[in-house]
Amino acid sequence: MRFAVILLLAFCIQFASADSRVQIIDKVTGEPVVGATITSGDFRITTDAEGCAVLPESSGEFVLEHPGYHKYAFSTAGFREVLATIRSSEPVRAKIFISPRIYTTDEYTVTTTRFHTLREDLPQAITDISPKTLAFHNPQTSADALGSTGQVFVQKSQLGGGSPMLRGFAANSVLMVVDGVRMNNAIFRSGNLQNIIQIDPSSLERTSIFFGPGSVQFGSDALGGVMNFKTFDPVPARGDKLSVSGSAFARTASANFEKTSHANVSLNRGRVASYTSLTYSDFDDLRTGSVRSDD
Structure with a gap:
């Protein structure tokens, strides 16, 4: 009887050690992917599910029971599906790298207003300067970047200078905004000003030009139009590494x-x-x- 119990325990230990352990890792960040799904026919398991000797959820690992000649699909939202085959009946220790799925769409411009209004219903004409356009023209100054649109007249009295004019308005009659901060106001002199060249065109991510009065949206001093400059945003890292x-x-x-x-x-x-x-x-x-x- 004792021999039978020892034999049964040895069989259970051998059967348990025959499981295959697979870890799903983000190919870009190298971090484990939690909540990924593995399927093979009717077999389905996720990294955060309980049962089937699932390891702690935070590790992104799970255990596959009954290894053999089986095809498995590894997938999760936002990543490309990966197909893998376990061909051996021996325990398998593997890492599956999955790549993020990138969706490309047309360019969208989001402009806040005090009222819910469609862009085609706005009385203002809006021109955007995308990063691709800035890289193509490679402007010397931010004034040259505005002039490259063909819709802004730039008055130059010196090399490297520039004073933009929107619909005949200039200086204190147009508003310049950098990351939501106003650069000028009505107390500036009425003549052409060169203060726009203080903005580094190489640090701009996007520029929007609003033609016509914009005081309701941007406050006072926006008589002839608004030039809204957006600089690059620092992107936080997904891991703890510098x-x-x-x-x-x-x-x-x-x-x-x-x-x-x-x-x-x-x-x-x-x-x-x-x-x-x-x-x-x-x-x-x-x-x-x-x-x-x-x-």
Whole structure:
């Protein structure tokens, strides 16, 4: 009788050790994916389900019973499905890497108003400058970025300068907003101002131009229109590891002897992130030509 009990225990231990352990990992972040689903015919189990010797949910691991020549599908919301086959009856220890599924849609512009209104019902004309457009034109200044739309007149009295005019309004009659912060108001002088060149075009993520009065939406001083500049947002990391990224470029132009250097760095760790952008530009003086008309 004792021999039979020992034999039964040995059989149970051997059967339990024949399970296959699989871990699903995010291919991008390297973090375990919790709540993933594995299916094979009528067999279905998730990483956070109980039973079938499921390991703790936080580890993203689960145990497959009855290994053999079976096909399994690993899937979860937001990731591409992965198919795998366990061909051996021996215990399997494997890591399944799944990639995030990226959905591409058309460009959408969200503009807040005090009332729920469709864009086609707005009396204002709105022009957006996307990051792709900024990268293509590679403007020297933020004024040149506005002028590249063909709908904003830019008055220049010096190289590297620029004063935008919207529907005949300029200076204190148009409003400039950077990340929701006003750059000017009505106490500025009425002549053309060059303060828009304080904005670094290399740090802009998107620019929206509102033509026509916008005082109801943006407050006073928006008589001729609003130029809304949006800079890059630092992106928090998904893990606890410090992530460092950045870019730099140098540019020169023979037309106005421009010399520009730019560098940016992004630091993120956990929920803390920062983005720093530095740009140095130098332009030559604007001189009159040597050949001029007698008039």
